[in-house]
Amino acid sequence: MKVQPSTGRRLAAALLRVARGLLPQSRRHWAQAMQAELDHLGNDQDALRWALGCVVAGAKERINGMFGDKLKVSRWILVPEMLLCFVPLSFLCWDSVAAGSRMVRAHGEALHEHVVRHADGTLALITVIAGTIAGALGPLGLIGSSRVVVAARAPGSRWFGALLIGGPLLYGLLTLTARLATAGPGAFGLDAPDSFDFWSGILLLSALPALGAAHLQSLSAAR
Amino acid sequence: MTRERRCSDQTLTLLAALTQQPRVWRHGYELSSETGLKSGTLYPILMRLSDRGLLDSKWMPHERGGRPARHVYRLTAQGMAFARLQLPAPGPAVRSPAPRPGPA
Incomplete structure (x- = not known):
């Protein structure tokens, strides 16, 4: 038994x-x-x-x-990920250069009249200029990621990688600082009138591009 | 230049146990009992040592037939050299400390 x-x-x-x-x-x-x-x-x-x-x-x-272990990522995942990370920043670049705000072509007197003269105008101007510079990283990120996706090549040098990660992060930090300086800590609450616009801006223009760039760097380091 | 990471205290304990009888094959429970390492600590260390070619392993049939074979381990020659490097050298016999020069 x-x-x-x-x-x-x-x-x-x-x-x-x-x-x-x-x-x-x-x-x-x-x-x-x-x-x-x-x-x-x-x-x-x-x-x-x-x-x-x-x-x-x-x-x-x-x-x-x-x-x-090194996790291999399918191109079908990487393409939408990189689009999500860098297209919003590219839109910011396009907006600054060609569309509504046209920061790059803005006339000095007009800037003084409409932005700098107002309270906290200088800070707003610095943020907009930083946004214009950070926006340029969007197309650069798209070019770098397309090198990885199409040719399986590293997105660029280490300095380029650091710039792609650091640029959006600095822009996000500057935006947070400007908001704190102009509207106080209460403006970070979710009940603030424009909190959705603000936080979605931080997410799309700062956090996601930096994370996307960090992912690109880790993929190129794995090769 | 490659830098050798210092082993954890648990790894040193296991290495010390394995170097005591270097030619004898030891099974996991025996090593666990001897070192006081739980299986949750012992096996990751065994895996790591094996990955680095420091540990030899084989299946040894039980002396009494009918019982399942056991996985047994001992250090390789490379493992012995590694253990000698990592383990503190046996100190000299305990002596009374030399008298310190005092004020004249």
Whole structure:
């Protein structure tokens, strides 16, 4: 007659199955080694402790694998990601140069009349100029990402990468500082009248381009 | 120039256990009992040492037939050299400290 394993032993076996599932594919054979030890432990408590430790080992290896392994990204994912990251910044560039605000062509007297003379006008002007400069990084980011997508080449030098990450971040920081200086800390609340416009601007023109550029850099470092 | 990272205390404990009887194959539970390392700590270290070619492993059938084989481990020659580098050298026999020169 076949002896039924105890509840503790069945639980330990289940835990080892969890540990095996947690281990990365390249480490699965270690689960057999863990299982072999379990089969030699007479005491249920020891077996449970051993199996729990194996789950911890599996989780550690899974986490290590997540941070150590290079994740390949499909071009079908990378293209929309890069468009989302750099097109809004490119629109800012286009807006500054050719469309509504036309900062680049703005006449000095008109600027003085409509912007600088007003309270906090200088700060607003600095922010707009910074936006114009940061906006130029949008097309550059698109060019850099197209090199990665089309030709699988690095987006550019390390300095170019640093500029693509740092530029939008600096612009975001400047925008936050300008808002703090002009409207106070209360303007950061979600109940502020233009909070959606403000935070979506920070997300689209600062955070996403910087993250996209960082991702491009990590992809080129992996090659 | 490559810089060798210092091993963790747990790795040093395991290396010390493995160097005591370098030619003997040891199984996981034995190493765990000897070093006090739980399986959750022991196995990641064994995996790391094995990846670096410092640890040899094989399946050893149990002496009494019918019981499953066990995975056993011992240091490779490279592992022994590594352990010697990492482990503190055995100190000299305990001696009474030399008298410090005092004021005349």
